[in-house]
Amino acid sequence: MVVINFCSMKKLIFLILVLAVQLVWGQAPDPDFNDKAAFSDSRVYQKSAGFTESADYASTDVIYQRLNFTVDPAVNYISGSVFSSVKFLKDDVAQIQFDLTDGMTVDSVQYNQKKITFQHSANKISIALPSLPAKNTIGLVEVFYHGAPLQNGMGSFVSSKHNTDPIIWTLSEPYGAKDWWPCKESLADKIDSIDVYITCPKQYLSASNGKLVDDKVSGENRTAHWSHRFPIATYLIGIAVTNYQTYSDFLDLSDGKKIEVLNYVYPEYLATAKSKSTDILNILSFYNSKFITYPFASEKYGHAQFGWGGGMEHQTMSFMTHLEFELVAHEMAHQWFGDYITLASWHDIWLNEGFATYLTGLTYENLLNGQYWSTWKDNQVKRITSLPDGAVFVADNTNVNRIFNGRLSYSKGAYLLHMLRWEMGDSLFFNGMKNYLNDPEIANGFASQQQFVKHMETVADTSFTEFFKDWYYGEGYPIYRLTYYTDYGDFGKQKLRISQSSSNSSVGFFEMHIPVMVWKNGKYTDLRLHNTIQNQEFTIAESTVDKIEFDPDKWLIAKADVVNSVPHVSLIADIQIIPEAKYRRIRVLLPEYLGKGNLRIVDLSGRLVKACELTESDSHINVSNLKSGIYLVNVVTNEKQKTEKVLLSPYQAE
Ligand SMILES: [Zn+2]
Structure with missing residues (x-):
């Protein structure tokens, strides 16, 4: 629906x-499709709360029903009878129940073709059986009824108009079948086979389930007979009656058979x-x-237009x-x-x-x-x-x-x-x-x-x-943060760290394969990363890449940020001294656990040319005032020290 x-x-x-x-x-x-908005407007549908299956649902099996309805689309009213063949799955079943809203009237009930007493209350028709049936025998029940089903604007049974023409249609899902016919509203027992007879004024046509066996005019009325020989859940039975125009299309199957698609549409929509x-x-x-x-396929598929x-x-x-x-x-x-x-x-x-x-x-x-x-x-x-x-x-x-x-x-x-x-x-x-x-x-x-x-x-x-x-x-759902960076502590490999938080606390961690697209030099590689722990690190390339995209084909329910970042310092095992000659600067990376440090640069004669404190784990030291040549860069922290020879080439303005 x-x-x-x-x-x-x-x-x-x-x-x-x-x-x-x-x-x-x-x-x-x-x-x-937004069902919520529509359903919220339907006060009446709340009435369905608390529905329970009939007491006999586990001890009976409805094997056949013949539904006989008389309607006039111009009038919100239905009368008819429902005949059921019920197989007893146990010995000594004492009563059968059907569901029918109390607002409808039960005229009489027959059991094995004899009139029998019944009770109709709390939206159930309860029929005490005259003798206790044996297991696997079949009882025949027919309920005669009439009434004006509740008009709630959502189904179950609605009399309305298209253009100026009247229409009656039904929509029973999930608990509405009992609003317009005596049924077993069940999700445990499909009816194995049904016949639906709909009688209406002769200018209208009636649509329903299965195959149209007959559509006959008699006097001022017309009766359509629909027959369906497959098991069907109660809520999937529907009727619609108005001044339909009908036509069929056919789909050819490879085995030479055809599937009929039978359409009942409004004349103005034909x-x-x-x-x-x-x-x-x-x-x-x-x-x-x-x-x-x-x-x-042996019957039909079809559409009936409704309101x-x-x-x-x-x-x-x-x-x-x-x-x-x-x-x-x-x-x-x-x-x-x-x-x-x-x-x-x-x-x-x-x-x-x-x-x-x-x-x-x-x-x-x-x-x-x-x-x-x-x-x-x-x-x-x-x-x-x-x-x-x-x-x-x-x-x-x-x-x-x-x-x-x-x-x-x-x-x-x-x-x-x-x-x-x-x-x-x-x-x-x-x-x-x-x-x-x-x-x-x-x-x-x-x-x-x-x-x-x-x-x-x-x-x-x-x-x-x-x-x-x-x-x-x-x-x-998960909210991801993907951070990618060049890991200088690991031969300049490209790393990706995946972190996630949850939009709702009911799920601590979503274990998923994450689709990632890695771009380098105008080409891309698709990766499928199995994200099993928080802050998981993946090596995704041998060297720096240009761009990373999260889930470009939209496989996941997620939100995500992708960040190109400096290395995550905890990954640096040792002090890193990286000359960036192009920018006339030296980059220094400190492992987090080493804390702060001091930097000294001396020329080959041993003269100190620059000294500064390193307060960040990732620092850029400007050396644009130094002449071209070879220098020794020395970084000292509380725990370690490192000295590297660095060539500063002639400065070229860009
Ligand atoms: Zn649906």
């Missing part, structure tokens, strides 16, 4: 004008929508090749405010990461949102000539580091604002994957991602954070415990 922050879009338009890039606005990078077809097919083709073939300011990844049919590149890339990515594999807990929302955000980044890396990749990375890092704190892990999963926090769950989650890719290398990283998608334990099911990490650790043959401790559970 994604909310678009329109302020950021304005900033972006400005940026694009400044850059004077000749691009189509539809391809512009990073609408900068021409614009059709202009996006090439981009949409390119993104779909890219995900197929980078990961695994679109998991629901919310963003997108929602309903399985096989994302609901979209528009079909711009980044929103399409994000919601489509969820079909793999979010829908095919669904998070097992809202604590780990990054398995959905961090991944979809990163896949969007990957489309910028690989499509549109890669021209927005760098900008995308820049935007993410700026957004993440705009505040010093915050973890990807969601500690409080009752706070919907926090679950969908754009900076943390989306951007930092995405960059966590990018940094993991940097640590692992491309080949292992993408193999790990594929292994995760191909894991039969979680494909078409739910995944935990630990299951994902396990796949990456297995393929990389290493532990990522520390990495995830710092970057998933820990808050903030």
